């Protein structure tokens with residue numbers, strides 16, 4: 730049984746005051762909820778990660794939005810933060826290969842794979858993001874694109890415990906547009922099959938595959954009920970505790 734994961738990606742948002750207030754508000758919700766059948770995760774920007782990890786956060790997981798690609802945990806890599814440093818702050822997860830990093834920073838599948846390996850070796854759970862652009866979908870290539878991204882970005886050391894896949898169609902991110910339930914089902918089934926081919930059925934069947942892209946309280950229940958959808962990666966709606974918690978609560 731795959732435990733659903735409700736994950737917030739704050740992206741480049743929040744200063745100290747509003748970020749800590751948001752993290753505290755989410756942590757209070759998880760503490761009040763007590764034992765939950767789901768996992769709840771927030772991924773604040775690197776500037777706030779240590780501060781957020783230091784807050785009391787029983788029942789709430791914390792992750793980074795990225796880790797360094799560097800082959801070592803320490804050294805001459807100005808501006809980078811290694812997976813070991815992220816783990817040292819108290820984080821549990823790291824997002825890697827978000828489409829904004831692939832697009833704005835030219836991260837290739839090979840780079841994403843290295844980052845995922847670094848995260849896993851540091852004891853973090855890697856959330857590996859994949860997803861097609863609008864043009865690729867229009868050309869009928871969505872399934873091919875995600876298959877290629879999985880082959881190229883998921884490391885051989887990935888297991889159901891240390892790795893999560895997030896399917897985020899690029900055209901659905903921050904646009905208010907979402908794929909149909911049938912499209913989500915088709916892509917998630919294809920991802921499960923690709924993971925089976927790559928890692929074997931045991932690992933693939935245990936690995937969580939999240940959906941991301943314009944998830945809101947109003948569509949969460951429907952999207953999260955689709956076969957092979959094991960949670961959500963949420964951008965905009967994770968910045969408001971009411972919205973983020975409404976999405977989590979839809980799974981309680």
Ligand code: 13P
Nearest residue numbers: 738902903942943964965
């Ligand atoms: P939105 O929920 O704002 O569409 O962002 C999705 C996303 O990119 C999460 O990683």
